């Protein structure tokens with residue numbers, strides 16, 4: 276369940292921080308999810324949760340690695356994934372920070388459909404338990420940030436239109452849940468709908 280380990284082939288070129296206009300909408304969403312504890316930090320200091328939005332076919336902006344503990348993020352906490360190839364387990368990024376260690380899973384979700392415009396990864400024991408118990412889509416007992424996880428994401432959406440069921444729970448990544456949508460608002464709403472089902 277630790278998010279702090281970079282497992283993929285990483286080509287990181289440190290560059291100037293991103294411009295605020297590139298991430299202000301991500302930051303607005305992140306503030307709400309942080310307030311709910313869906314992004315945050317465990318008692319042992321390990322941060323969790325990350326958000327991305329698509330820029331082009333194979334590029335996206337994502338929160339940086341080990342930023343989950345921060346209540347608000349600045350430009351130096353956002354990374355630009357310029358290119359990636361999940362079949363080659365490759366990812367190239369720039370910005371002032373390395374991308375989240377779960378960035379390639381985001382990339383695989385963007386590959387599911389050109390219409391996917393934003394991806395959110397949260398941690399919550401309550402949401403995780405609820406989704407497993409209620410038979411939501413789930414990846415098998417495989418670790419995040421692995422080829423096996425990429426294969427699992429592709430498997431569960433191989434017969435399902437991803438945007439009609441834009442969420443899944445990660446059995447092998449304790450407390451881990453992914454949602455996505457055409458834009459950030461849609462991906463965020465998917466999470467709120469799950470929370471609504473829990474609260475009722």
Ligand SMILES: [Zn+2]
Nearest residue numbers: 278323324451
């Ligand atoms: Zn995670």
